[in-house]
Structure formats: structure tokens, C-alpha cells
Amino acid sequence: MSGREGGPAGEILRTLSHVLPDESLALWFPSLPPFAIRGVLLRAAEEVDFPVAVETVTDNDATNGDRREIFNRLSLFTDGASKGNPGEAGAGVVVFDENRQIVREACKYLGYCTNNVAEYKALILGLEEVLQLGAGEVSIFVDSELLARQIQGRYAVRNANLQPLFKEIQKKLSVFRKYTIRHIPREENVRADQLANEAIKNRRKA
Helix, strand or coil: CCCCCCCHHHHHHHHHHHHCCHHHHHHHCCCCCHHHHHHHHHHHHHHHHCCCCCCEEEECCHHHHHCCCCCCEEEEEEEEEEECCCEEEEEEEEEECCCCCEEEEEEEEEEEECHHHHHHHHHHHHHHHHHHHCCCEEEEEECCHHHHHHHHCCCCCCCCCCHHHHHHHHHHHCCCCEEEEEECCHHHCHHHHHHHHHHHHHCCCC
């Protein structure tokens, strides 16, 4: 199966994510922002259509288990933006707990770089935030297919500018007991994208 083909359940979930008004979502789920609810619906649609998810799962050595955990498992959404590619760039990060509550947001002005470098630096920023929160497991969601596939080991990292960033990410990921990384559509990553662009606009440094 490929593309957007799938059963009726996935189509129903996708349709609901697009047609339900923000006012109704806020009334039904007052503790969650509408964009997060839409993201949940879209991810559920993907899982219904594609039960074998394209992701990487790594169980790291038990030696990491003695680290004090504040949260057992967190979900991390990251996005990097570059105005001009290369151009002025920013990173945006949103972290959710197991109850789909936002526990942290962050953004950082990255200066002048390409979009791919910005995506990598956004993931590094996000991992730093999650590590500060002490999670043992993290589920990562990015809208850069290149980034996801390279971290999964499906694509080689040949760009000299990305290689040291890749190594830094691998080092940070090794701290977690378990992690997954998945490529998602841009519409599921709206808030991280907003934060990345806000960082550029405001040149706000984390």
C-alpha cells in the first residue's frame, strides 16, 4: 500500500481532522489545543491505513536506567525553517506528555543556514529539552523525510555539514532507553513550524 490509500476508518479520521471547527474541539477537549487534537486524528488515520509504521525503535543498554526520570515517555515534535535555503533560519520544538498535554515549547534563532541544517538543529534542540525533562523514552515526529530516513539509517548522511550534527543526535539518542522517529505531514507539525518561524522573525535565542 502506498500514498494515501487506505480503508474507510482512515478516511473518516482525516475528514474529521479537517472539518471539525476549533470551537467544537475546544468545547469537547478544553485541556488540549485544537492543532494537537487534529494531529492525533491524523496520526490515528496513518496507523489505521499503515499498521506497520515506518519508524526506528532502539532499546539502549540498561545502564541508562539509573537516570532519574521525571516523565516516563514524551512525544517530541520539531521543525526547522530557513528563509531562502540557505538563509536566516529558526528551530521550533513542542513536547507532549503521555496525556497529550504540552509540557514544553522552545524556539531558537539559528542564524544563516540551509533548511536541512535547520531541521537537524531543531531536533538537537528538542532532544536537549526532552533530556532536561528526564524522559526514559521519546517518540519523535518530524516533517522532514530526509531527516527521519537518515536517523532511521535508511539514507546515508553524505553532506559534510550534516555529519557532525548527525553524530550529535546519535549521541543524545543513546541516552534514552527507547526511542522512535517518524516522518509526518507538515499539517501535523503546525505548532513547531510556527515556533521556528517566530524565532526567525523575532531572532529569539533559546
